Amino acid sequence: MQAVVVDHISKCYSDKVPALKSVSFAVNQGEIFGLVGPDGAGKTSLFNIMTTLLFADEGSVTLLDMDVECDYKKVRAVIGYLPGVFSLYPDLTVEENLKFFATMYKSSLTENMPIIKPIWKQLTPFKTRKAGKLSGGMKQKLALCCALIHKPEILFLDEPTTGVDPVSRKEFWDILKTIQKQKITVIVSTPYMDEATRCDRIALIQEGEIIKIDSPEKIVKGFEGSLYSIRVKRIFDTLKVMEKCPIECIFYPYGEYVHAVFYDKNEVTIPIRFADFMKDNNMEYSDMKKITPSIEDCFIELMERRKSE
């Protein structure tokens, strides 16, 4: 039995722009599954559909063999949800918030304490502080406690690390790994590509469509084309010029560099041909070297290629 089966889900809001276009994927039990995509890709809509908060126009979602539309009451008992925006009561203290949600799930603070213990330990010093007065990272930890307090079988985390500092982000992912050890399936969305490597499998979503689903390693391995990093002085002008490049390629700014993916079979001659092209256009560059793609390069390559197709 798979934890989550999303089958051809489509959703269109009243403004006629489709938010999700026939999205399908399956998540194995005990897996950390990442939904990676830019803002507006449809991640939150998909989460709302999976967590019974929104009806899809077409398609179906089954969680542990239960349909989210028909069996929504049973589904609600086995899922935990951490929404993208802070959705706890800011005027209640940390402990009161947790107690409240524990009671709503017919559970108690003590019953499932072992599961939340590692997180709760960090929150204990702030027990009597109002939730609204917590730092961003602490807020997310509290929200995670609230989502876990009833020992859900599937945990949905909608952009849990957005707006959280790098140290807290790392901590948060460490926590997710310990949650996974408790046999809880975790579905997490993030706009940060570097976080994708910490998932068992990831789905890349763009404009309501899933572009690729695989493990991070396989996605990196399956990178098509050869990737070069090029140091340039005037990034904007360079990008403009490169649009006219005779070698089939995709390029994008990457910090102070430009990354270029060439799809030419005659790989050895690429640097020479590129040098000629740049010279013809009076563009300076230095440090052109072939690099191994990061997961981020894979995503950008996939997205750019899809855009140009």
Place this chain on the structure above:
Amino acid sequence: MKELAMILKKEFWHILRDRVSLFLMLSMPIVLVLLFGFTISSEIRNAKIAILDHSMDSQSKNLIEKISASGYFQVVSYPDNETEIDRDFKSKGGKLALIIPANFEESLAKEQIATLQIINDVSDLNVASILNNYIRSVIYDFTSDYNDLATDPLLFDISVKMEYNQEMNSVYMFVPGIITLIMIIVTALMSSITLSREMETGTMNMLLITPVKKVYVVIGKLIPYMFLSFICTIIILVLSVLVFHMPIRGNLLTLFVLCVIFMLTSASFGLMISALVKTQLDAMMMTMMGLFLPTVLLSGFLFPLDNMPYFFQLLANVFPAKWFIIAIKDVMIKGSGLHEIWLYMLILFGMAVFLITISLSRIDKRRKK
């Protein structure tokens, strides 16, 4: 049930921690009652009175002196005939005229009866009715003073002639009106604002995906604000009885039952509004426009319904305030019991059931495709 208790507890935490709102909610009834009470009843001092004295004897002088000594009136003119009264009303701002018949002293002594006539400018209904009460009490004082000395007790026949507005039907109007307004602010406005706040901040979604029953969520919202508005109602009643001597002629329990039913109706109106809108601001505007204004304008609280065009009289039936004001006036002023106002209670209760049913089906926003 444990869940409901927790929701209630949480709601009271919200209320008690928002000190400003709590302070406003509890001080509002006090401020409103005092404001309405004092501006309506005792701001009238030195009202201008015209006295047409046909007898000019010692007793009529006595009476005039008593009137000017009372502090309520300032004699602005002594017209010679009745047409001059009208002139003085218009030119000298007279609010009241007293006509003392000829041979006043003589008829008092001989017949123990005298007929005084009072002419009222009722263009301002509230002022007129208050002045009317003042002059009656002054004359009553005069009578009892006279009776203390005289051997034969007096009978006064005061005939009051109303001008400009024949019906005066709002003496104790403002207390029921304020109770209605406060209840709507506290129950409808507050419950709709706090519910839409939960929708706006996403906590409603968090609540919805828990297995907790929706009806608990809703009841948990209604009860605390009904409780608060009950406290406000008691504050209003205590103030109006102690400070303004408002009568509560009916049974107190009947009055409370009626209030609770109206609170439920009003709260479910708030619930319905929050089910229709998405933000707190919308909820506030909707409650103001859709409930508060009609309550002020169409309930008969400030403007008598009988004078309105037929369409508005029909429209008034839709709003709970009309029925509540009729019922609460009956209980407080006429002393009606349950058996006389049950129909109004039933209408209010029916409205509440109807509104709650609709809101419950709409509160889970996922059902809105």
